[in-house]
Amino acid sequence: MVGHSVKILLIEDNIAEARLLQEYLHQAESKQFLLVHVKRLREALSELSHTSYDVILLDLTLPDSQGLSSLSLLIKQDPSVPIVVLTNTNDEDLAIEAVRQGAQDYLVKRQVNVHVLVRALCYAIERKQALETLRILNKSLENRVEERTAELVKAQEINQFKAEFVSMLSHDIRNPLNTILLAAGLLQNHEEKLSQEKKHSHLQMIRSAIKNMAQLLDEVSLIGKADSGKLQCDLIAMDLEAFCRQIVEEAQLSIKDKHLTVIFNCHQKLEPVLLDESLLHHILGNLLGNAIKYSLPGGIVNFELFGQEHAVIFKIQDWGIGISPQDQKHLFQPFHRGENVGGIAGTGLGLSIVKKCVDAHQGEILVNSEVGVGTTVSVILPRE
Known part of the structure; x- marks a missing residue:
């Protein structure tokens, strides 16, 4: 976000609410924001089809969509964009469920001010980027597992232990992956409530789990090279x-x-x-x-x-x-x-x-x- 404006897509049918949010963003001193306002979900989906945005502000009550159905359609349209939902005071349970289903944060309209709005937008973008990084890492690790498994399939003794290998690898990689998902979820959903010490502890858990997976994959790779005659001394x-x-x-x-x-x-x-x-x-x-x-x-x-x-x-x-x-x-x-x-x-x-x-x-x-x-x-x- 450094060095360029933060592009926001606001989906809000209430003109007064939209103007108030825009005024808050104009008052923000630490960031430059570019806001595009639409009143309907279909307009938002059209915007996302041809324009990239850094974050979405979503009112959960729209003329052409009610509740969580808006959220799922927006995520389907562009899963990479973080979403902050806007809710009324009596709809907080709905907002919490929206976070469980993929939104990065929620704001209660009557409790919003400049500081709260800017912080929620920035944290939503950062959390989404962290989760995207983890998703790419997990996909990369899955690809590495497939590559190492393919190497072992070619090895001379693979038929003797292939079933055991698949079972072991699935079990031993699932444990650190679960650790990563758990720690990332805590950071995503409870970031504001966690102390710096807790945040550091969760990040350390993620790093340790990644290290364990990398070590396991290295060992699997080494066995594959040895069994195919490619293991040499340097x-x-x-x-x-x-x-x-x-x-x-x-x-x-x-x-x-x-x-x-x-x-x-x-x-x-x-x-x-x-x-x-x-x-x-x-x-x-x-x-x-x-x-x-x-x-x-x-x-x-x-x-x-x-x-x-x-x-x-x-x-x-x-x-x-x-x-x-x-x-x-x-x-x-x-x-x-x-x-x-x-x-x-x-x-x-x-x-x-x-x-x-x-x-x-x-x-x-x-x-x-x-x-x-x-x-x-x-x-x-x-x-x-």
Whole structure:
């Protein structure tokens, strides 16, 4: 809205009310407004068919339309334009229902002043833009899911787990999408009542949910590339001690939630080692995440780094629920989860991804685990 007039389509059959609103807009100092006034819904629909507007002011009582029927027709005509409904004092319930059905805000006519009108118009435009951004993002994420699914369909082993994959992906993406829709709805419908702290919290929920979806899609993409032979190492010289400490730092939130202690030790000074940074992040992030996830509250996780002449060794040890001998046979199969995980959330992709990233480095992964005792995972990667 910066740098140009805000174009408003006012749909109001009462001339006096329309003139009063226009006078309020003339008095506004912070914005420039260009108002087009029509008295009938059919005139408004005609206007929207050939002219773009930034916002609509809609009287819910019109000669050729009554109540919410006007709202649905306007949204159908141009779904991108935010709508602020105008209501009389005794029609507030109707106005609230209009907001539920797609309007961005409502104003009670006798309570309108310059400040209230300008604020409602500006907030309606901003909320509509935020929702449109989320809609585009969700559509983009859906397209990415379809693309990654198509890649997996071509993979050699897809017939063994396609049904499980579709079910898992639908479930794990629906949860963060629901979080986004819930938080966006609260911001849309109760924005004026929320404190700045609450608004920040809801926006943080949206960002976190988007991050979770992006991470899941990245992991799905990685499996697709590996199964189609397209996963390659992009080797760079890495300071492994600093990198491992960064992985521990990233895990701090889940560590605090379970009151765990993660102890990291680098047993000797290492010169930079040529490894793929992204693949190593998948390896260590998943292994440390599993150790934290399956540890008991208040427990300890050991994370060690060793250097040898021709290899580096990463060792992560926990004293959590452990893995049964039967489950260890299927440890690196996609979507396989142990019988003893209970209600602990997870996709069953983590160790499959770890194995593919280790194989891309031509490395080796060793697992030693016992139910009720804990698990030790060692990853050995060649220096060159």
